[in-house]
Amino acid sequence: MHMYDNLVRLLVSDAFLACLLPIVLSFVSLKLVGTPSFAELRNILSAVFRGNRSTPKHFSLERATLSYEQYVRLSQAELAVMRSSYERLGRAHKRIAQKLGYPEKLDRLQQSILLNARVTAGIAGLARKQFSSTGGEDVSDNHGDLGRVRESLKHFVRDWSVEGQHERTRIFGPVLNVLKQVTSEQRASTKVLVPGSGLGRLAWEISQLGFDTTANELSFFMNTAFRFLLSEETTQHANQHVLQPYASWFSHQRTNDVLFRTVAFPDVTPRLSGKLHLAECDFLSLRPPLPAPLHHEGADDGYDYIVTLFFIDTSLNAIQTIEHIYALLRPGGTWINLGPLLWTGGGQAAVELSLQEMLQLAETVGFIIHDGLGEDNPCRPRTIECEYTADREAMMRWLYQAEFWVATKAQI
Numbered sequence: 001m002h003m004y005d006n007l008v009r010l011l012v013s014d015a016f017l018a019c020l021l022p023i024v025l026s027f028v029s030l031k032l033v034g035t036p037s038f039a040e041l042r043n044i045l046s047a048v049f050r051g052n053r054s055t056p057k058h059f060s061l062e063r064a065t066l067s068y069e070q071y072v073r074l075s076q077a078e079l080a081v082m083r084s085s086y087e088r089l090g091r092a093h094k095r096i097a098q099k100l101g102y103p104e105k106l107d108r109l110q111q112s113i114l115l116n117a118r119v120t121a122g123i124a125g126l127a128r129k130q131f132s133s134t135g136g137e138d139v140s141d142n143h144g145d146l147g148r149v150r151e152s153l154k155h156f157v158r159d160w161s162v163e164g165q166h167e168r169t170r171i172f173g174p175v176l177n178v179l180k181q182v183t184s185e186q187r188a189s190t191k192v193l194v195p196g197s198g199l200g201r202l203a204w205e206i207s208q209l210g211f212d213t214t215a216n217e218l219s220f221f222m223n224t225a226f227r228f229l230l231s232e233e234t235t236q237h238a239n240q241h242v243l244q245p246y247a248s249w250f251s252h253q254r255t256n257d258v259l260f261r262t263v264a265f266p267d268v269t270p271r272l273s274g275k276l277h278l279a280e281c282d283f284l285s286l287r288p289p290l291p292a293p294l295h296h297e298g299a300d301d302g303y304d305y306i307v308t309l310f311f312i313d314t315s316l317n318a319i320q321t322i323e324h325i326y327a328l329l330r331p332g333g334t335w336i337n338l339g340p341l342l343w344t345g346g347g348q349a350a351v352e353l354s355l356q357e358m359l360q361l362a363e364t365v366g367f368i369i370h371d372g373l374g375e376d377n378p379c380r381p382r383t384i385e386c387e388y389t390a391d392r393e394a395m396m397r398w399l400y401q402a403e404f405w406v407a408t409k410a411q412i
């Protein structure tokens, strides 16, 4: 009787039903689709077991396009609040503020919104054209996200302007030096994945070295902005566009000319090619690619290199992310990481790890982290002091002590 009770309890338990559900759904799917190929079967099972990993609504194409379209309206609403704060000054203080030229400063902000809007409108226009189905998605509230638009505009500076060169050299350099160890003949058949590729400069640089490179990015705030540079329709030549990227934040500025300075971009014109591909989706939904045709018979599926730059700490589940990096690499493949551990906080992420815990996690998953002995060994683990989309002229600097490591997936 006791055994029977336990059996009944097991059969109605959440855990048992959770295990059973995928099997039932897989069976129903097979019935509906007929006999699927191996690849289809793999997709069905992975969709069932991993759940539907579509882009979260706040990063979606529709939300991003809407936000770029609303840039002027949202920025002007903010400016209106600033103007009314100024208007509340008493007469004597207003006279002083006028002498300082404060009303003109607010007018300059208005001009800068209109200047930046040429870019934001261009991004939104191209997105509407390239994804003609935009508008079908459900955006439950239709307020744009001004913060994310401004963040993308700053990424144009870091990734694609001469002003961003200093920041890029510091953090791209260590990654590219590891990849440069691959001979030029081998590069075309060497697959590199850059998850969380942002505005794509690192992925583009890797493709320029001759590697078969995939830039993977989930956020359409980034994807639509990168497409604005990739498209001949919107970007024909170097330094075609200008922005005043710092104008919206009056803090830490030495002069108004510095605050309202313009930055031209892109310093080079990127294009998609046989060597640079986009995967505009959740990294966790990616599958290992088949080996390049030049590889010998029996070569394993998977990327040869995965490069994570300021990425792993954006995970809601870092354990799943590291496991997935491992799963996407071929045996003997290499993971190159550079970044801080800036967790979102507020319990949003399942785990928020220290560096020690992160390295232990990598080893638990199966990675062998290079000790890279020798000062000029490009694989040696080290701390790299760097910035991230910083305003170089500002009176405030946020310095990261980012960690760099290279790890290998064991050969089976």
Ligand SMILES: C[S@@+](CC[C@H](N)C(=O)[O-])C[C@H]1O[C@@H](n2cnc3c(N)ncnc32)[C@H](O)[C@@H]1O
Residues within 6 Å of the ligand: 195, 196, 197, 198, 199, 216, 217, 218, 219, 222, 281, 282, 283, 284, 309, 310, 311, 314, 315
């Ligand atoms: C801190 S940013 C770094 C961007 C870029 N690596 C750089 O250094 O400029 C992290 C990026 O990862 C992207 N991201 C976060 N989770 C992702 C996921 N699951 N799949 C793909 N991209 C993701 C974010 O949208 C964001 O653009």
